[in-house]
Amino acid sequence: MATRNRTPLERVEEAIILSVLIAIVVVTVQPILNLLAISLSDPARVPGMSGMAITPDGFSVDIWKLLANHPAVQRGLMNSLFITSVGTVLNVTCTALMAWALSRKRLPFRRTLFVLILATIVFEPGIIPDYFVMRRLGLLDTYSAVIIYKMVNAWYLIILIRFFEEVPEELIEAAKLDGANAFQTFWRVVVPLAKPALATITLFYVVYHWNEFLRPMIYFNDQDMWPLQVVLRQFVVVGDKAAIVGLQAMNNYEGASQIDFKAFRAGMILFTILPVLAIYPLILRYFTKGTMSGALK
Amino acid sequence: MTKLDHKSSAAGGNGNVPNPDLLTAEIASDQWPGDEFDTPGARFRDGVREWWPYYLMLAPGLIYFALFHYLPVWEAKLAFEDLRIIGPNVWVGLKHFAQLFASPAFFEVLMNTLIISAMKIAFVFPLPIILALLLNEVRSGRFRRGVQSVIYLPHFLSWVVIAGIFIAALSPADGVINDMRDMIGLERRSFMTESGSIRWVLVWSEAWRSTGWDSLLYFAAIMSIDPALYEAAEMDGASRWQKMRYITLPGIVPTIATLFILNVGLFLNAGFDQVFNLSNDAIRDKIDIIDTYVYRLGITGGQFSLATAAGLFKGVVGMTLMLGAHFLSKRLTGRGVW
Numbered sequence: 001m002a003t004r005n006r007t008p009l010e011r012v013e014e015a016i017i018l019s020v021l022i023a024i025v026v027v028t029v030q031p032i033l034n035l036l037a038i039s040l041s042d043p044a045r046v047p048g049m050s051g052m053a054i055t056p057d058g059f060s061v062d063i064w065k066l067l068a069n070h071p072a073v074q075r076g077l078m079n080s081l082f083i084t085s086v087g088t089v090l091n092v093t094c095t096a097l098m099a100w101a102l103s104r105k106r107l108p109f110r111r112t113l114f115v116l117i118l119a120t121i122v123f124e125p126g127i128i129p130d131y132f133v134m135r136r137l138g139l140l141d142t143y144s145a146v147i148i149y150k151m152v153n154a155w156y157l158i159i160l161i162r163f164f165e166e167v168p169e170e171l172i173e174a175a176k177l178d179g180a181n182a183f184q185t186f187w188r189v190v191v192p193l194a195k196p197a198l199a200t201i202t203l204f205y206v207v208y209h210w211n212e213f214l215r216p217m218i219y220f221n222d223q224d225m226w227p228l229q230v231v232l233r234q235f236v237v238v239g240d241k242a243a244i245v246g247l248q249a250m251n252n253y254e255g256a257s258q259i260d261f262k263a264f265r266a267g268m269i270l271f272t273i274l275p276v277l278a279i280y281p282l283i284l285r286y287f288t289k290g291t292m293s294g295a296l297k
Numbered sequence: 298m299t300k301l302d303h304k305s306s307a308a309g310g311n312g313n314v315p316n317p318d319l320l321t322a323e324i325a326s327d328q329w330p331g332d333e334f335d336t337p338g339a340r341f342r343d344g345v346r347e348w349w350p351y352y353l354m355l356a357p358g359l360i361y362f363a364l365f366h367y368l369p370v371w372e373a374k375l376a377f378e379d380l381r382i383i384g385p386n387v388w389v390g391l392k393h394f395a396q397l398f399a400s401p402a403f404f405e406v407l408m409n410t411l412i413i414s415a416m417k418i419a420f421v422f423p424l425p426i427i428l429a430l431l432l433n434e435v436r437s438g439r440f441r442r443g444v445q446s447v448i449y450l451p452h453f454l455s456w457v458v459i460a461g462i463f464i465a466a467l468s469p470a471d472g473v474i475n476d477m478r479d480m481i482g483l484e485r486r487s488f489m490t491e492s493g494s495i496r497w498v499l500v501w502s503e504a505w506r507s508t509g510w511d512s513l514l515y516f517a518a519i520m521s522i523d524p525a526l527y528e529a530a531e532m533d534g535a536s537r538w539q540k541m542r543y544i545t546l547p548g549i550v551p552t553i554a555t556l557f558i559l560n561v562g563l564f565l566n567a568g569f570d571q572v573f574n575l576s577n578d579a580i581r582d583k584i585d586i587i588d589t590y591v592y593r594l595g596i597t598g599g600q601f602s603l604a605t606a607a608g609l610f611k612g613v614v615g616m617t618l619m620l621g622a623h624f625l626s627k628r629l630t631g632r633g634v635w
Contacts, residue, residue: 017434021444031466051473098358101351120366123616126608128595129369151361182350211455229457236461237574269461
């Protein structure tokens with residue numbers, strides 16, 4: 001668009017719009033930067049630190065060392081990584097296979113299956129019946145319960161079905177003529193075409209598993225099975241300070257006794273966010289594209 | 298080939314000149330494999346031959362939906378039973394529902410749910426629309442993308458993390474909000490434990506988390522507006538405000554309508570994860586919603602039948618709202634919820 005000279009009024013308008021947007025960015029990142037600053041500060045100076053600070057007061061990585069050596073955090077990390085990786089592989093495989101079959105317009109009983117799946121979005125009987133199903137199936141206190149209970153997300157399934165419906169029929173026919181069976185066609189023709197869509201739902205599922213905290217709390221009695229989110233919840237939300245104090249007695253390296261709850265909380269929150277931050281650039285690349293093309297259609 | 302042979306032998310076996318009518322009758326009744334494509338048996342067999350690989354692909358997913366979405370519906374019958382440790386449960390009909398509707402606690406959580414949902418729709422729902430309109434006014438693409446790449450982040454953080462962030466930021470002693478209040482001479486307040494402010498904490502934490510990400514949908518809708526409309530308006534000397542009012546806003550009204558209706562459909566989901574992590578003993582009665590009530594009653598309190606009844610009530614009313622929302626949206630905008 002050709003830009004003509006802007007009037008003074010327009011300049012003022014523009015300045016206001018830009019400042020509002022910058023303010024939104026500040027509100028979004030300041031609380032996170034503050035936690036980062038606290039976690040990297042000299043532990044002795046943390047108690048007096050302002051909530052407005054975004055630069056560390058002194059510098060120390062004691063908190064991060066403490067976190068990395070904390071047995072509950074280590075176990076939580078391993079549990080989270082295990083649940084997220086196994087869960088995501090299972091999610092994506094089952095969702096993709098199911099979506100491909102359901103995207104075939106001539107599939108017998110296609111409409112019936114659609115209605116049955118949509119019905120699960122519309123009506124949810126609640127967490128108590130879910131719990132009793134897990135008990136009946138003998139899955140309580142197993143990782144399977146948390147991995148499997150949302151094996152196929154109906155919304156993501158629908159997104160993938162819509163995508164697969166767009167795969168050109170000629171390609172499928174050509175593969176059939178070359179003697180490929182249904183599975184070979186799926187693996188060699190459909191999956192390569194659907195890579196962006198599959199990447200999108202993979203990231204959806206990763207974030208989903210990583211952020212899950214409720215089901216592990218309900219299904220696991222054993223605290224050693226807790227993923228990181230539940231450990232974080234125990235420390236930060238429930239405020240279980242005993243766990244941290246007990247640890248400080250165990251870790252008798254210099255400075256540990258000075259580490260207070262505030263610094264530990266800041267570090268722990270960031271520790272839990274780190275993997276999300278690590279895949280955030282990928283999310284920006286795939287989610288925004290995928291969601292936008294879906295919305296534009 | 299076998300088809301032809303079979304037919305001719307059948308015709309020849311009679312030793313007569315085939316009467317055309319008889320011949321057709323004979324063929325129609327013939328069930329020989331491959332002889333006719335239109336018999337139910339043959340159609341079924343061909344269907345199986347063509348589609349069994351696809352049903353194999355569907356199998357894990359279908360088993361999953363049966364076990365973890367339909368079996369719970371069966372288990373929900375617990376709402377009509379008294380739980381027995383030994384022996385089968387006892388059918389008690391609507392006893393637990395009667396108890397539920399008679400209890401002041403349930404009425405309270407129902408009201409809380411409605412109030413919190415209404416506050417969120419009133420104060421959070423408009424924000425992403427405004428944000429998308431603002432982003433659309435930014436001339437520099439780099440600045441806009443920079444802003445966008447930051448504001449989506451909170452959407453991907455769990456409510457445990459966000460609760461941690463808000464507990465820290467709202468801390469009376471050294472949280473950023475109170476440090477700022479202190480600077481301009483206001484007294485420090487404990488927003489997390491005051492019954493007058495905790496619902497606003499829910500509203501603002503929801504806004505913090507979802508405004509950025511939700512603006513993406515509206516922004517995409519704005520991007521799909523025909524640029525020729527803006528060019529024509531500029532020729533006519535339309536101001537920035539007029540273009541926003543008469544082109545951009547009307548262009549995203551269908552998106553606004555669909556998302557608004559979807560929000561109404563989810564009205565009873567006032568946000569379990571959020572309330573669960575931001576709640577504390579001081580203000581629980583102000584923000585306890587149906588879902589947290591079900592959790593506390595059932596998982597913590599062991600009153601499984603009563604909790605199931607509350608959950609089932611929410612499920613049925615929620616289903617009604619969702620279906621109503623879907624068909625209303627389809628009628629108004631031509632686009633359903635799914």
